[in-house]
Amino acid sequence: xxxxxxxxxxxxxxxxxxxxxxxxxxxxxxxxxxxxxxxxxxxxxxxxxxxxxxxxxxxxxxxxxxxxxxxxxxxxxxxxxxxxxxxxxxxxxxxxxxxxxxxxxxxxxxxxxxxxxxxxxxxxxxxxxxxxxxxxxxxxxxxxxxxxxxxxxxxxxxxxxxxxxxxxxxxxxxxxxxxxxxxxxxxxxxxxxxxxxxxxxxxxxxxxxxxxxxxxxxxxxxxxxxxxxxxxxxxxxxxxxxxxxxxxxxxxxxxxxxxxxxxxxxxxxxxxxxxxxxxxxxxxxxxxxxxxxxxxxxxxxx
Numbered sequence: 001x002x003x004x005x006x007x008x009x010x011x012x013x014x015x016x017x018x019x020x021x022x023x024x025x026x027x028x029x030x031x032x033x034x035x036x037x038x039x040x041x042x043x044x045x046x047x048x049x050x051x052x053x054x055x056x057x058x059x060x061x062x063x064x065x066x067x068x069x070x071x072x073x074x075x076x077x078x079x080x081x082x083x084x085x086x087x088x089x090x091x092x093x094x095x096x097x098x099x100x101x102x103x104x105x106x107x108x109x110x111x112x113x114x115x116x117x118x119x120x121x122x123x124x125x126x127x128x129x130x131x132x133x134x135x136x137x138x139x140x141x142x143x144x145x146x147x148x149x150x151x152x153x154x155x156x157x158x159x160x161x162x163x164x165x166x167x168x169x170x171x172x173x174x175x176x177x178x179x180x181x182x183x184x185x186x187x188x189x190x191x192x193x194x195x196x197x198x199x200x201x202x203x204x205x206x207x208x209x210x211x212x213x214x215x216x217x218x219x220x221x222x223x224x225x226x227x228x229x230x231x232x233x234x235x236x237x238x239x240x241x242x243x244x245x246x247x248x249x250x251x252x253x254x255x256x257x258x259x260x261x262x263x264x265x266x267x268x269x270x271x272x273x274x275x276x277x278x279x280x281x282x283x284x285x286x287x288x289x290x291x292x293x294x295x296x297x298x299x300x301x302x
Contacts, residue, residue: 021051204244
């Protein structure tokens with residue numbers, strides 16, 4: 001008999017300013033949840049017209065950007081560039097070092113660009129790997145409907161109800177599911193044993209857990225589950241006025257230290273200091289940053 005994972009903690013992701021004119025609801029990477037290996041940071045970002053994230057570095061992690069509304073143009077010093085629109089994702093491996101820019105396009109109706117960015121730690125042996133990009137289009141993402149079409153699941157990474165995702169997106173094993181539940185819908189989603197898992201709620205009200213461990217969670221909350229158990233159970237009451245949407249994310253924990261200084265995520269303080277020096281001197285992975293400026297950022301006036 002499958003055992004539902006209990007909720008360890010849940011909390012509201014409070015909005016704050018970030019970058020040049022953007023705002024984020026950060027639910028991993030704060031005092032409430034410093035990290036949840038292999039996850040280092042989760043930002044639910046809102047970027048108004050004229051704001052964005054011009055040239056900045058990374059080392060030692062992978063980033064996953066999932067667009068919910070609008071579009072973002074991106075470019076890095078390896079020569080990679082492109083755009084992702086609503087429903088698309090970008091997987092970036094920073095590895096030994098990268099500089100890039102992420103700039104939202106101006107929406108015709110004046111609305112903000114909205115999305116999620118997740119930082120995933122790299123295993124120590126891959127901290128010095130070469131950087132790489134991989135875009136995943138909405139049309140490439142497998143999806144499935146269950147419970148008489150009351151539950152719809154986009155399988156960005158991992159598996160749900162016998163349907164597998166596209167493989168080879170990130171080095172660190174993770175599952176990422178975009179789940180929508182209509183009123184009266186119920187879901188039991190299996191997860192790998194021993195993996196850390198959480199849900200980030202985007203809209204509506206979801207009841208997570210079973211029996212005495214049930215909790216009713218509103219939008220913009222991070223719901224962290226205990227490691228024990230086989231499934232995550234979720235439902236939306238029949239009486240609810242609207243459905244609910246959340247991302248369910250799980251990952252294999254890495255047995256290694258996490259020492260973070262801004263965009264650098266390494267295994268020791270000495271490595272962080274070295275990363276700062278390498279970036280400043282443009283060496284040991286940052287050589288291509290010498291004199292590099294992003295055409296995307298300039299095009300957007302930054």
